[in-house]
Amino acid sequence: MSFNNLDQLYRQVIMDHYKTPRNKGALEEDSVNIEMNNPTCGDRIQLTLQVEDGIVKDAKFDGEGCSISMASASMMTQAVKGKDVDTALKLSGIFSDMMLGKEYDDSVDLGDIEALQGVSKFPARIKCATLAWKAMEKGVHEEEKS
Amino acid sequence: MNPEIKSHFPILNQEVNGHPLVYLDSAATSQKPTPVIAALKEYYEFDNSNVHRGVHTLGNRATEKYEGAREKVQQFINASSTQEIVFLRGTTTAINLVAQSYGRANVEEGDEIVITYMEHHSNIIPWQQLAKERGAVLKYIELEEDGTISLENVRAAITDRTKIVSMVYVSNVLGTMNPVKEVAKIAHEHGAVMMVDGAQAAPHLKIDVQDLDCDFFAFSGHKMVGPTGIGVLYGKKHLLEAMEPVEFGGEMIDFVGLYDSTWKELPWKFEGGTPIIAGAVGLAAAIDFLQEIGLDEIEKHEHHMAALAMDKMGAIEGLEIYGPKDPAKRAGIVTFNLKEVHPHDVATVLDMSGIAVRAGHHCAQPLMKWLDVTATARASFYLYNDESDIDRLVEGLRSAKEYFSDVF
Numbered sequence: 123m124s125f126n127n128l129d130q131l132y133r134q135v136i137m138d139h140y141k142t143p144r145n146k147g148a149l150e151e152d153s154v155n156i157e158m159n160n161p162t163c164g165d166r167i168q169l170t171l172q173v174e175d176g177i178v179k180d181a182k183f184d185g186e187g188c189s190i191s192m193a194s195a196s197m198m199t200q201a202v203k204g205k206d207v208d209t210a211l212k213l214s215g216i217f218s219d220m221m222l223g224k225e226y227d228d229s230v231d232l233g234d235i236e237a238l239q240g241v242s243k244f245p246a247r248i249k250c251a252t253l254a255w256k257a258m259e260k261g262v263h264e265e266e267k268s
Numbered sequence: 269m270n271p272e273i274k275s276h277f278p279i280l281n282q283e284v285n286g287h288p289l290v291y292l293d294s295a296a297t298s299q300k301p302t303p304v305i306a307a308l309k310e311y312y313e314f315d316n317s318n319v320h321r322g323v324h325t326l327g328n329r330a331t332e333k334y335e336g337a338r339e340k341v342q343q344f345i346n347a348s349s350t351q352e353i354v355f356l357r358g359t360t361t362a363i364n365l366v367a368q369s370y371g372r373a374n375v376e377e378g379d380e381i382v383i384t385y386m387e388h389h390s391n392i393i394p395w396q397q398l399a400k401e402r403g404a405v406l407k408y409i410e411l412e413e414d415g416t417i418s419l420e421n422v423r424a425a426i427t428d429r430t431k432i433v434s435m436v437y438v439s440n441v442l443g444t445m446n447p448v449k450e451v452a453k454i455a456h457e458h459g460a461v462m463m464v465d466g467a468q469a470a471p472h473l474k475i476d477v478q479d480l481d482c483d484f485f486a487f488s489g490h491k492m493v494g495p496t497g498i499g500v501l502y503g504k505k506h507l508l509e510a511m512e513p514v515e516f517g518g519e520m521i522d523f524v525g526l527y528d529s530t531w532k533e534l535p536w537k538f539e540g541g542t543p544i545i546a547g548a549v550g551l552a553a554a555i556d557f558l559q560e561i562g563l564d565e566i567e568k569h570e571h572h573m574a575a576l577a578m579d580k581m582g583a584i585e586g587l588e589i590y591g592p593k594d595p596a597k598r599a600g601i602v603t604f605n606l607k608e609v610h611p612h613d614v615a616t617v618l619d620m621s622g623i624a625v626r627a628g629h630h631c632a633q634p635l636m637k638w639l640d641v642t643a644t645a646r647a648s649f650y651l652y653n654d655e656s657d658i659d660r661l662v663e664g665l666r667s668a669k670e671y672f673s674d675v676f
Contacts, residue, residue: 125671127285128620132613132671163612163628164636164643186642188612247616 130240131247132189139234140189145182145199154261160253165191169199169257173265178202178210183254190238190247195254197234207262214255221248269569273561274652276301287622290657295440295468295601295648296626297490300554304493307553311546319545320519320536330545337548338535344555345485346476347502351534354508355548358499359467360390362486363434365501365538366463367394369511370484371432374461377403380430382460384409384417384446385638386439389631391465395434404431411638415442415591422451430460437469441630441646442591443574443601445473449480456481461507467491471650472570472599474563477502489547494554498547501538508534515540558651566651570600573649573658577602580662581647587665590639600649603630606665609672611645617668623661 152170159166165187172180181199185192198217202210212227217235219226223242241251274280277299282289291299311333317326319334338350347353356362371394375381381395385408399406409425412418417435426433433455437448452462461483466475471492477485484507489498503511513520513531520540522530531537558566575595581587586607592598606614615627626646629636636642647661 125617125620125667128617128671131616164633165612166642188610190612244616246619247612250612 127243131244133237133240135234135237136193137189139193139196143183143192143196145196145203146184147182148184149180149182154265156257156261156264158253158257158260160187160191160249163188163250165250165253167191167195167254167257169195169254169261171202171258171261171265173207173262176207178205178207178262181258183257187253188247188250190241191250191253194238194251197238198254198258201233201235202258207266210262211259214259217255218252221252269565269651269654270561271654274654276303276557277652278302278305280652284622284624285620290623290653290660292647292649292653292657292661293624293626294471294491294650294653295646297496298471298493298650299652300495300550301493301557303557304495304550304553308495308546308550311549316546318542333549333552334543334545337552340552340555341500344475344559345470345500345502346478348478349505352502352505352508354501354503354535354538355543356499356501356538357497357544358488358490359465359486360499362484362499362501363391363463363465364394365514366432366484366486366503367398368514370461370507371395371398372402373510373512375399375402375404375431378429379404380407380427381405382407382409382425382430382433382455384435385411386415386417386442386444386446386632386635387434387436388440388465388467389633390467391434391436392634395432405429408634409435414593414597415439415444416597417444417446417451419447419450419454422454426454426458426460428458430455430458432463433460434463434465436465436467438466438472438599438601439591439635440468440601441603441632441635441644443598443603444592445469445597445599448482452480452482468599468601471558471566472563473567483507489551489554492551492554493557495547495550498544498551500551505534508538511538513537513540517541519543561651567599569651570649571595571598573600573653573655574598574602576655577647577649577658577661580658581665584662584665584669586669590641590644600653601646602648603644603646605641605644606669609668611643613672614645614665614668617671618661618664621660621664621667623664625661 149170154171167185183195315329317330319331455462463484464482466487470487485502490496517540590603611627
């Protein structure tokens, strides 16, 4: 059976991140430690960030979930590492627009994240892709508050 | 099973993602046959009115249909009186009612509530909340390795401090059919009441609440070819009579004073507000539909489907099936995982082939923990599924396996 439509979802770069996730594990010295679940399906992510002087110095994740959620977490940590908090949040906004199938700001180089664009065609899987980004946003906001 | 049954379910006659739909998610909710849809339409087009009030003709017709549905349900589960049949939103609402009304009045500090590891969240959390509020102990009956329950473990868990035992009749994950009749007997020996979560049982087995001798039995219409939003709480009359309502307002009152009120008699004291009239009418039509085919026939068909599915799915290398290996011990529910492919990914690939299965924790997180998995995929069969659906599933699973071995 051919699955042309599936190939839009399971792009090679996504499967690569799933198979060999970047930044997997937990930071020893974190300033932010967030656990987030997807209550309907059991996906779970534990995100540790090290935020200093408004910069995400380091990011790691751990967790369990499907290929999309884990690949997205891997890509997210890669994307925000070294960026200032505003940029990280901006990326998150762009990613959210991309998932909702809206026009998104393409002036920013999204790198591997762009590969997740096909997820927007699979409504049931959007929440898999956004879990890690939501965790990051929550973490950054908590850091700002403290 | 008559192959024509499928033709009574209009929704099944469609293509999904370019393939004829194979619906294998009936444990989540079942599809609706033409007579049920027609009964709802007819009710709204000709009879719609509020019940138990007013003198006009439509009001009488609506009341007759609503109360007629109650009689139908009474016969369906062999309750001794319509006063024992309370219409509610579904199984969840029914269990919550028992926990909040019977539970609050009868469970004291140090008392025990006994459930099992295979409960749906709706038969866990109401008891957790009650136990926390009353300072009671929530106990779990251990499962056997194959996901069944032994009476030995039941006896070990239930003591003279046990006030309530609540157990699922048919597991929504493992498909296990539990010996609720025997468990009720043990509960009664210790002076406890027995509540049965019948959400996955009522659609598939003949239910006889008097034979089971359970004190409370809950089920939902939408899982048994009826509409969403209607469910039933059966309770023994003397228990319901002693219980306080948990929802107050119109419809459930007898006399309302400025500072005090009295309640209607059973079962209406538990049905505050305008009841789920159309839902009850649809449920009655669903019961007619199921009884015309015969619950024994449906149960037989499901055992057959489970046996065949387990056999054919079991032949796929790397596919693990959870729950009892003996198909006679389970209903038409087969929960599984494909090695190295996450169940979400399996479900997406199947969906692209027009096959609907469930993936996730199936609202049974403690059971997932017991199985030591974070999520599983589940195929559930009902009266409208046939052997060709199993073949399509198996073919889909093989493609999923192939697809992911290619991309990996």
